[in-house]
Amino acid sequence: MTFAGPLLIVYVVWGSTYLAQKVGLEGVPPLTMNAFRFFVAGALLYAYCRYRKVPHPDRTQWRAGAVLGLLLPAGTGGAAWAEQWLSSGITALFLASIPLWIVLGRRVVDREKVTWPVALGLAAGFAGVTLLARPQGGGDAVAIAVALAAALCWGLGTVYAGHAPKPQSALMASATQMLCAGAILTVLSGATGEWERIEVTGRSALAVAYLIVFGSLVAYTAYTWLLKNTAPQIAGTYAFVNPVVAVLLGWWILDEPLTVRTILATVVIAAGVALIVLAPKPQPADLVPAGR
Numbered sequence: 001m002t003f004a005g006p007l008l009i010v011y012v013v014w015g016s017t018y019l020a021q022k023v024g025l026e027g028v029p030p031l032t033m034n035a036f037r038f039f040v041a042g043a044l045l046y047a048y049c050r051y052r053k054v055p056h057p058d059r060t061q062w063r064a065g066a067v068l069g070l071l072l073p074a075g076t077g078g079a080a081w082a083e084q085w086l087s088s089g090i091t092a093l094f095l096a097s098i099p100l101w102i103v104l105g106r107r108v109v110d111r112e113k114v115t116w117p118v119a120l121g122l123a124a125g126f127a128g129v130t131l132l133a134r135p136q137g138g139g140d141a142v143a144i145a146v147a148l149a150a151a152l153c154w155g156l157g158t159v160y161a162g163h164a165p166k167p168q169s170a171l172m173a174s175a176t177q178m179l180c181a182g183a184i185l186t187v188l189s190g191a192t193g194e195w196e197r198i199e200v201t202g203r204s205a206l207a208v209a210y211l212i213v214f215g216s217l218v219a220y221t222a223y224t225w226l227l228k229n230t231a232p233q234i235a236g237t238y239a240f241v242n243p244v245v246a247v248l249l250g251w252w253i254l255d256e257p258l259t260v261r262t263i264l265a266t267v268v269i270a271a272g273v274a275l276i277v278l279a280p281k282p283q284p285a286d287l288v289p290a291g292r
Contacts, residue, residue: 003230006222010238013219015245018088018095019253020207020215021080027204029197030080031189037208038073039182041216045175054169057176064164065173069180071157077185078150085143087256092246093132094147096269099239099276100125101155109159121275128269131261170224178216233278240273 024033050056057065083091100122106112114122133144166173189195226235247266250256 003226003234006225007230007234007237009222010219010226010235011241012245013214013222014238015092015242016249017211017215018079018083018092018246019249020210021076022083022088022250022254024204024207024211025080025083026207027199027201028208029189029194030084031077031185031192032194032198033204033208033211034074034077034080035182035185035189037182037211037216038069038076038178038185041212042175042178042180042182044212044217045171046179049169049172049175054172055167057167057172060165061167061173062176062180064166065176066180066184068157068161068164068166069177069182070184071153071160073178073181074184075150075153075157077181077188078146078153082143082147082150085140086147087250088254089243089247089250089256089258089262090132091147092243092250093262093265093269094129094144095151095154096239096243096273097125097129097148097151098154098158099273101152102158103276105156105159106162110162115279117275117279121272121279124268124272124275126272128265128267128272131268132265170227174220236277237274239277240270243273244270 021030021033028036079091079095082094086094103112103114103118103122107114129148133148167176223235223238244266247258247262251258
């Protein structure tokens with residue numbers, strides 16, 4: 001089996017999750033949508049792991065899973081919340097800043113050296129985000145702040161994941177994080193009154209099903225295979241391809257505006273992330289958290 005198939009799955013499916021979330025919002029509020037998505041996907045993955053006799057996580061691993069579930073998959077809830085005001089493509093571009101926050105987090109926590117290509121990538125990435133966040137023609141300022149906060153949480157969560165006690169099985173670790181994320185988001189969605197706003201439509205139900213099956217199960221399995229069978233730099237290329245896919249899908253399917261500023265920001269951010277991911281310094285396997 002070549003890596004082209006799994007790589008294409010990760011490129012297209014993870015890039016399309018922003019569009020699926022936008023469609024899902026037509027009938028299901030953002031936190032509720034991701035609570036259901038992650039709880040179902042986590043339960044299915046946990047059941048599969050137990051079927052394969054994978055050991056249960058211990059108490060310490062569950063505690064770490066709760067923290068990671070809050071920072072990582074639950075961070076997707078922030079992206080979905082922002083999509084109530086921002087287009088799916090623009091939201092994806094803000095979330096493309098995740099590798100930038102990872103680099104900064106590892107610099108502070110792990111004292112990891114920032115090489116010149118990575119520094120140039122950081123500068124390009126933040127320049128693209130700044131260009132995108134300019135008020136003229138842009139989206140809601142609070143939504144932009146929430147999208148960037150979700151990216152920051154995801155980045156910091158990834159740094160913590162490098163130190164957190166996790167099950168040896170990557171699939172069980174992902175299941176633990178998704179179950180905890182589902183529980184946390186269920187509480188938050190109920191506390192914010194989202195349950196009263198649920199009006200499921202056929203399109204939104206299909207979108208949520210797509211997120212569960214393809215976004216959280218199929219694509220993650222493909223990504224896990226890539227990490228075991230290819231160089232981390234190859235698996236990590238998803239980070240600068242996904243936002244491009246998201247922008248193009250949003251423009252093609254949802255008729256989202258594709259302005260010169262959006263195109264320029266896409267190119268600058270993708271180039272910055274590419275410099276970070278493809279830098280000679282080896283990229284860690286956990287660049288993207290489990291269960292996206």
